Structure formats: structure tokens, C-alpha cells
Amino acid sequence: MRWSEMYVPTLRQDPAGADAVSHRLLLRAGYIRQLMAGHYSLLPLAVRVRAKIIDIIRDEMSAIGAQEFLLPTMQPADVWQKSGRWDKIGSEMFRLTDRKDADLALGMTHEEIFTTVAQELRSYRDLPQRWYQFQTKFRDEPRPKSGLIRVREFTMKDSYSFDTDSDGLDRSFAAHRDAYHRVFARLGIPAIAVEASSGIMGGSDSTEFMCPTDAGEDIVVHCACGYAANVEKATSHLPAAADGAGLAAPEPFDTPDARTIEDLVRDYGVTADRQVKTLVYVVDHQLTLVLMRGDHALVEQKLIDTIGAVEVRPAHPEEIRAALGALPGSLGGVGVTDLPILADEALRGRRDMTTGANRDGVHLRGVDLDRDIAVGRWADLREVVAGEPCPRCRQPLDVLRTVEIGHIFKLGRRYTEALGVTVLAADGERITPIMGSYGIGVERALAAIVETHHDERGIVWPAAVAPFVVAIAQLGNDEQVAAAAEGLYAELRARRVDVVLDDRAERPGVKFSDIELVGIPYRITVSARGLAEGTVEVTTRATGETTRTPLASAVTHLSELFAA
RNA sequence: CGGGGUGUAGCGCAGCUUGGUAGCGCACUCGCUUUGGGAGCGAGGGGCCGUCGGUUCGAAUCCGGCCACCCCGACCA
Known part of the structure; x- marks a missing residue:
């Protein structure tokens, strides 16, 4: 190629509003232009890099025996209704109707569609199958940002495995995990594999591949011993608390100006780790109390994963007052029997604690969790912070900002059951294949390479992906x-x-x-x-x-x- | 969705407070000179000032609605 004939509109100045390094450099160096929020035109240089990334991924997919497909991105509502996700997903899915008024979706992922193709599988002898494609995905993100890092329209390499049993799924999962490590190594992306929440995909097990960068939006907890998990999933080893005997019964005391944990610490000498923070959430329309230690933060995703909830939001003050008779600042679980109560594991067995009395301006001391609060369910709901001991090796944990560039899931039989995929086993019985799904965001990977390969003069591509x-x-x-x-x-x-x-x-x-x-x-x-x-x-x-x-x-x- | 901000030439910006019909730098076109780290001089071209409405003799400027984009948060496979 001759530069004189190429379209490479480099910019002499930094473009306004491009905060992330990759966004700024890809704009300046003439790789991308924005059409609207979350939608970018890829210019010739970006197309060349994208093609090289795709070639590397394709090469590694072939190496594990996966076959390339290309499925429609416009999809009928009925398969989504059969899997239950037409209603479950909500406004993140772009929906439209055709001239016959039929409901359609723009594909945000392809479990349903690949599973539809799999309906023709007949025999256990056909399995395992590993299928993949490079296809445009549409997701109506509430807030696109950072150039190619979070967009509404992007290319995903998505693969799907069909196996006869969970051992087979384990092999397909491991094959993808290893392939992903090789892909990211070849792309020059320093990916960390972490335990993750499966979110709306469902399934039993998932691993995310995360690239550390300031432009990232996911927080990953990481330890030198190899432990790594998304904060949505991460745990740490907290030292056991040594509580005193406490009181025979909770004792109210007036706290007229104390509205926050910090107020109680400052004005009443109650340390945060001896307080019970009472959060009120609406979990699938059910008002629910969530109890945390005063110095701990709730991870909403853990709440969602624990309950299997679809929608979780903090309750409004009016809802709280109607249910508990007090406003946030004086809430507590003592004596509450008509609402579900979840409590974080860090509160288990704690005694002599302080919490709100459900009367504005009054708190209770001497609260014994087991004796005084009808906790319906204990769960790990807490956000790990840097420096806490690793759950495996007890060394201090690191917390990294990262961007998710790949995610692999063990799905189970949810989709094959919903869409009626069965094959005949050796013994003549019908069995339902078990699935996995595996994704890499292609343009996001491109951006992640720039995030990790640049200097003050511009981009420094690894040769394998350079235009x-x-x-x-x-x-x-x-x-x-x-x-x-x-x-x-x-x-x-x-x-x-x-x-x-x-x-x-x-x-x-x-x-x-x-x-x-x-x-x-x-x-x-x-x-x-x-x-x-x-x-x-x-x-x-x-x-x-x-x-x-x-x-x-x-x-x-x-x-x-x-x-x- | 909540909070904050911005829309003026391809890009980056000024002008708006105090209304009088638009300017700077880069880029672009032409000419001459220059040629190892974003050249110099000269001459040019290019803008319904996001949009709709209001106030006014007159609106980029004042007022209101709407739209778009950016940032923070919520959210998010």
C-alpha cells in the first residue's frame, strides 16, 4: 500500500472528549470515527488490525476443532420467549417489529440461535460439537463510553459447545480456556483469568479474561498466589471477631443527630465493625432487608446471584418508612419478622452489636445476631477491598481496574431443554446435551491492545496485529x-x-x-x-x-x- | 435513570456577561521558496452559530422547549 493512496486522517491535536488512551489514539491516528454514542466506523487501518485479530482467534478456534458458522443477527422473538430471556433481559435488547408486526430482536448473543441449529443433532455420536462465529452484536448499553471499550454495536467471536455430559463440558470449557490464553498471548494482551458471576447467562461456572487498564470498568481482586476473581464474586479471609458477652437484651439509646455509620463512630464511639448496616432493597418486587457490617460495602451482583433475582434496586425512602416506620439512618432488623432478611457472612455469630431501632433517632446496642434478628439467609455479599487476606494464601490482596475481553460459561442444559434439543444415547435413551458458551469482544480486544501498547508518540502495535x-x-x-x-x-x-x-x-x-x-x-x-x-x-x-x-x-x- | 458539562468551518477553540448578522490556530486550494522531526511567505475557499419557538427594529449572544454528545454515578454478559 502507498500512503499517498490511503485514507488515514490523522489529527494533529487530541480530539475533545476522548478520555481513554485507546479512544484518543485510535481517533488521532485515523483508525475510527464516531457515528453516534456507542457506534463507531472502522476506517481502513482499523479494519486491517481487526482482520488480524480475527485471524488469530480463528486459528486458535480451529486448533480446538471448532467449526465456523455465521448466524443471523436479526432474530425472531419466539426463540427468546422459549428460553425465557425475551422477558428477562429488558431494555438491553434492541427490539423491533417488521411490516407484519412480528416481534424481532437484534442479537445480543446467540445461545438461542445456535441451539436452534442444534435441534437437528440426532445421536450422541454427533457430539461433542464446538461451533463459533464472528458476528455483530447489539446491546443497548445505558452508557456507552471510552471509545471501542463499551459500545452498543460490536463484533464478537462467540462459540458454543454441545456435549453429552458434564465431563464433556469440562473438556470443552478447558479447551476454550486454554485457547483463550493462547489468543490473548498472541494478541499481546496481558489477560488475567478470573472467577466471575454468570449474570443473566445462567449456568454453574464462569471465567472472565481481564486486561488491566485505567480505562477498565471491572474491578478484579488478585493475589500473587494465583487467586483472581471479579469483585462481583471475590472473597477474602477476614479474621474472626472477638465480641464480648454483650447485654441480656438489646438496649435502645437516643442518637438524634446520627444518620450514618460515621456519625455513630464519631459521636457515640461505636466502631464501624461493631455496627450492623441495614440496607433495604426491592428484590423482584419484594422488600428485603440486607444486613452488612458497618464498614463493609454490599456488592449488588452478589445479592442478585444469591437470590437468583432478575431486578434489584434500593428501596425508596417512602417504601422504607411505610414498612419499617423509620428512615434510613435508624434502620435495623431487630424484631422484623414480616420481611425477608439476608445477612452477610461477616455478621454470623456476632454479638454486642449496634444497629438502628426502626425509630428515627434511636439505635440499639447489645444486639446479638443469632438471638435478636430473624436472619433468613446468610450469604457472602461483601465487597473485598485491597489489603484483605487472600482466601487461599492469606497474603494481602491486590485490587486492579480491568476491562473484560473474554468470558467463558458453563451453561448447563438451560437452552437445550428450553428448545428441546435431545440426542439418542448409546443405551437408546434420549439425553439432553449440555452447553457452554464462550465470547471474545473483537474491537474491545483491539482497544485493549492499544491501552497496553502505546507511548507518548502514539500506538505501538505488536507485529502480529499491526496494520x-x-x-x-x-x-x-x-x-x-x-x-x-x-x-x-x-x-x-x-x-x-x-x-x-x-x-x-x-x-x-x-x-x-x-x-x-x-x-x-x-x-x-x-x-x-x-x-x-x-x-x-x-x-x-x-x-x-x-x-x-x-x-x-x-x-x-x-x-x-x-x-x- | 440521577448529577454535572458542552453544542460556533474538517479538527481544536474564542466570541455570548454588555444583542447590531462571525473570528483565531491547525487542516484544505493555488503560487513561490524550503526538504532528516508536525516549514516560510503570499493569495484564496469553506459556517442556517445543534434544533424549534419566544422576546426585540435586530439574536451566535437574552428566555423556553426539544435533540445530540461528553464526564461522574446507577446500570451492564
Whole structure:
């Protein structure tokens, strides 16, 4: 490719409102343009990178025996109704109707559709099957942000496995997990595999692949011993509390100005870890008390996962007052019998605690959880914070900001049952195949590479995904320079190297900064000055290292760099 | 959905307080010079000032509605 013929609209200044590094650089370097919030046009350079990412993923999918499909992105409502997700998913799914007024959806994932195809599986001998595709997904995100990191329309590599039994699913799951590690290693993404919540996908087990970056939105708890989990799932080992004997019964005391945990700490000397924080949630229309230790934060996803709830929201003050007779600040679970009460494990067995009395401006001390509060269910609901002891090795935990680039699920038989997929087993019985599903966000992976591969001058692509591996900077309009540059260009193309010849009538500084901004791994600089002594320069983008080499051996020198 | 902010040329911005019909830098076009780190000089082209309405002799500017986009939070496979 000749740069003079490419469309690469680089920007000299940082675009306004592009906060994330990858967003800023992809805009500046002419890879993407925004159409509307959450929808981006990929320009030629981005298309080249995307194609290389897809090739790497495809290669690793083939290596585990997966077969490529391409399923429709517009889908009928009825399969979603059969799986129950038409109602369960809510406004994140784009829905539309056709001229016959039939309900349709834009695919946000393809479990239902792949399972529909699987209805033709007949025999256990057909299994296992591992199927995948690269397909556009649509998700009506409430808040798209950070360029390609959170969008409403994107390409996903999604795969689905069908096995006869859970051992088979374990093998398919492990095959994908290993393939994903290889994919991310080849893409240059420092992915961490973490335990995750399965969310709306359902299923028994899931692992997320997370890339650490400031632009990330997921918090991951991580330990040197190898323990890693999304905060939505993470636990830590808290030291046991040593409570005193407490009181024979809870004792009210007036706290007229205390509305928060901190108020009680400051004005009444009750440390936060001796308080019971009473949160009121509406869980699938049921008002529910959620008790946490005063210094602990609730993870709503844990609440959702524990109950299997569809919708969870904090209750409004009016709802709370109507049910408990007090406002937030003086709430507690003592004596409450008409509402479900969930309590965090960290409160189990605690005595001599302080909590609200359900009378505004009054608290109770000497509360014994087992004796005084009708806890219906104990669960891990607490958010782990940095420095708490690792649940495995007891060393202090790290907390990282990350972006999710892949997620693999053991789904079970939910979809195959709902859509009536069965095969005949060896003994003549009908069995329902068990499924897994596995996803990688392609453009998000692209953004994650930029997040982790850049410097102050621009992007620094790993060679495996770079839009071009070599750029030839032809300086000046000297005929000999042009001839030498053209010669190198032809030679590299003959060797199937992705090379771009910067033959623009631009000054050297413009060429250098564009080539660096765009992030091409190697640059050959051809100039009259160099040719006078028979040499060209080869510069490595990542290190800035430049070596002079005779024109005739430039290609050989590059090959050595590729091999290194 | 709650809070905050911004919409003026392709990009980045000023002008708005104090109304009088739009400006700067970059980019773009042409000419000359220049050519190893985003060139210089000269001459040009380009904007329904997001949109609809109101006030006014007159609105980019004042008032109201709407729309879009960005940030924080909620939410989110």
C-alpha cells in the first residue's frame, strides 16, 4: 500500500472528549470515527488490525476443532420467549417489529440461535460439537463510553459447545480456556483469568479474561498466589471477631443527630465493625432487608446471584418508612419478622452489636445476631477491598481496574431443554446435551491492545496485529531515493510482508510522526543523505532503536528483527 | 435513570456577561521558496452559530422547549 493512496486522517491535536488512551489514539491516528454514542466506523487501518485479530482467534478456534458458522443477527422473538430471556433481559435488547408486526430482536448473543441449529443433532455420536462465529452484536448499553471499550454495536467471536455430559463440558470449557490464553498471548494482551458471576447467562461456572487498564470498568481482586476473581464474586479471609458477652437484651439509646455509620463512630464511639448496616432493597418486587457490617460495602451482583433475582434496586425512602416506620439512618432488623432478611457472612455469630431501632433517632446496642434478628439467609455479599487476606494464601490482596475481553460459561442444559434439543444415547435413551458458551469482544480486544501498547508518540502495535509491519519513509523527492524506496517496497511485498510506502509529498517530520502515531512496528528511512553512503536506517518503534544498514541488506536485517 | 458539562468551518477553540448578522490556530486550494522531526511567505475557499419557538427594529449572544454528545454515578454478559 502507498500512503499517498490511503485514507488515514490523522489529527494533529487530541480530539475533545476522548478520555481513554485507546479512544484518543485510535481517533488521532485515523483508525475510527464516531457515528453516534456507542457506534463507531472502522476506517481502513482499523479494519486491517481487526482482520488480524480475527485471524488469530480463528486459528486458535480451529486448533480446538471448532467449526465456523455465521448466524443471523436479526432474530425472531419466539426463540427468546422459549428460553425465557425475551422477558428477562429488558431494555438491553434492541427490539423491533417488521411490516407484519412480528416481534424481532437484534442479537445480543446467540445461545438461542445456535441451539436452534442444534435441534437437528440426532445421536450422541454427533457430539461433542464446538461451533463459533464472528458476528455483530447489539446491546443497548445505558452508557456507552471510552471509545471501542463499551459500545452498543460490536463484533464478537462467540462459540458454543454441545456435549453429552458434564465431563464433556469440562473438556470443552478447558479447551476454550486454554485457547483463550493462547489468543490473548498472541494478541499481546496481558489477560488475567478470573472467577466471575454468570449474570443473566445462567449456568454453574464462569471465567472472565481481564486486561488491566485505567480505562477498565471491572474491578478484579488478585493475589500473587494465583487467586483472581471479579469483585462481583471475590472473597477474602477476614479474621474472626472477638465480641464480648454483650447485654441480656438489646438496649435502645437516643442518637438524634446520627444518620450514618460515621456519625455513630464519631459521636457515640461505636466502631464501624461493631455496627450492623441495614440496607433495604426491592428484590423482584419484594422488600428485603440486607444486613452488612458497618464498614463493609454490599456488592449488588452478589445479592442478585444469591437470590437468583432478575431486578434489584434500593428501596425508596417512602417504601422504607411505610414498612419499617423509620428512615434510613435508624434502620435495623431487630424484631422484623414480616420481611425477608439476608445477612452477610461477616455478621454470623456476632454479638454486642449496634444497629438502628426502626425509630428515627434511636439505635440499639447489645444486639446479638443469632438471638435478636430473624436472619433468613446468610450469604457472602461483601465487597473485598485491597489489603484483605487472600482466601487461599492469606497474603494481602491486590485490587486492579480491568476491562473484560473474554468470558467463558458453563451453561448447563438451560437452552437445550428450553428448545428441546435431545440426542439418542448409546443405551437408546434420549439425553439432553449440555452447553457452554464462550465470547471474545473483537474491537474491545483491539482497544485493549492499544491501552497496553502505546507511548507518548502514539500506538505501538505488536507485529502480529499491526496494520502494517513495515513503513518505508521516503524522504525528499530525489529520484535515487524514490528508486531505492520503490525497490525495497517491491522486495518486501514479494516476501509477503505487510508494508506501506510513505511516498507522500510531506516533510520528514510529518512522515515520522504519522508512522509513529499509527504505530507501525518497523520503519525504514530512505534518504539522499543515507544513500550517499549506501545505507538506509531501520528503526524499531517499540524501542526507538535505529541501525544503519546497507541498502542491499535492509530486508535481511528486517527479517532478523522479525525473528527476534 | 440521577448529577454535572458542552453544542460556533474538517479538527481544536474564542466570541455570548454588555444583542447590531462571525473570528483565531491547525487542516484544505493555488503560487513561490524550503526538504532528516508536525516549514516560510503570499493569495484564496469553506459556517442556517445543534434544533424549534419566544422576546426585540435586530439574536451566535437574552428566555423556553426539544435533540445530540461528553464526564461522574446507577446500570451492564
